[in-house]
Amino acid sequence: LAYDLKVPFTTWHIAQWANPQRGDIVVFYSPHDGTRLVKRVVGLPGDTVELRDNQLIINGTPVDYAPLPDEVSSQLPDAEQQQSQFATEQLPSHSHAVMSIPGILAKRTFGPVTVPAGQYFMMGDNRDNSFDSRYFGTVDRSRIVGKATDVVFSVNKNDYWLPRSGRFFKALQ
Numbered sequence: 001l002a003y004d005l006k007v008p009f010t011t012w013h014i015a016q017w018a019n020p021q022r023g024d025i026v027v028f029y030s031p032h033d034g035t036r037l038v039k040r041v042v043g044l045p046g047d048t049v050e051l052r053d054n055q056l057i058i059n060g061t062p063v064d065y066a067p068l069p070d071e072v073s074s075q076l077p078d079a080e081q082q083q084s085q086f087a088t089e090q091l092p093s094h095s096h097a098v099m100s101i102p103g104i105l106a107k108r109t110f111g112p113v114t115v116p117a118g119q120y121f122m123m124g125d126n127r128d129n130s131f132d133s134r135y136f137g138t139v140d141r142s143r144i145v146g147k148a149t150d151v152v153f154s155v156n157k158n159d160y161w162l163p164r165s166g167r168f169f170k171a172l173q
Helices: 078-083
Strands: 004-006 013-016 025-029 036-043 048-052 055-058 064-066 085-091 094-100 110-114 119-123 144-147
Touching: 025 119, 036 048, 036 055
Parallel strands: none
Antiparallel strands: 004 013, 025 036, 025 144, 036 119, 048 055, 048 110, 064 085, 085 094
16 A cells, blocks of 8 residues: 555556655566566666666766675574675665675676666665566566565575574564
8 A cells, every 4th residue: 555556466556646766665566477576666767777796876876885784694694694795775765785696697787777657677685686677677667566564474495494583573674
């Protein structure tokens, strides 16, 4: 209900009262294959978005990055901490944690791309392990289901799908 009223379990819009904003975490259906995804909105209609060596640039202005506090990255498994790099990305309206994994092949440079009217550019916060708008392009507003605000339940797929109870009922940032 953050953006509109829909027929339950469909993308049929009955009424719309808002649009996603930069920094929102949204649930949407991938234009690539219809899979339901959760990603962050980084580009709004009319924006020009590009990435140069993992440096996000919006409308010609590079986004600022700062070190991520250790108490945030220390919540991840040791193996993930050792192979990854962490930062706080300062979007114009929102700051949040991002992670990159230098040891894997990823699209760290792309664009510039101008986001068409009625479309949004999505990126995952785990940048090098995210199938997002860098690969499948922009997302039409009609494919957006809603805004994600909290983690209700979480499992660790690398540890026999055991629950990660420390993430239950935590707000997304």
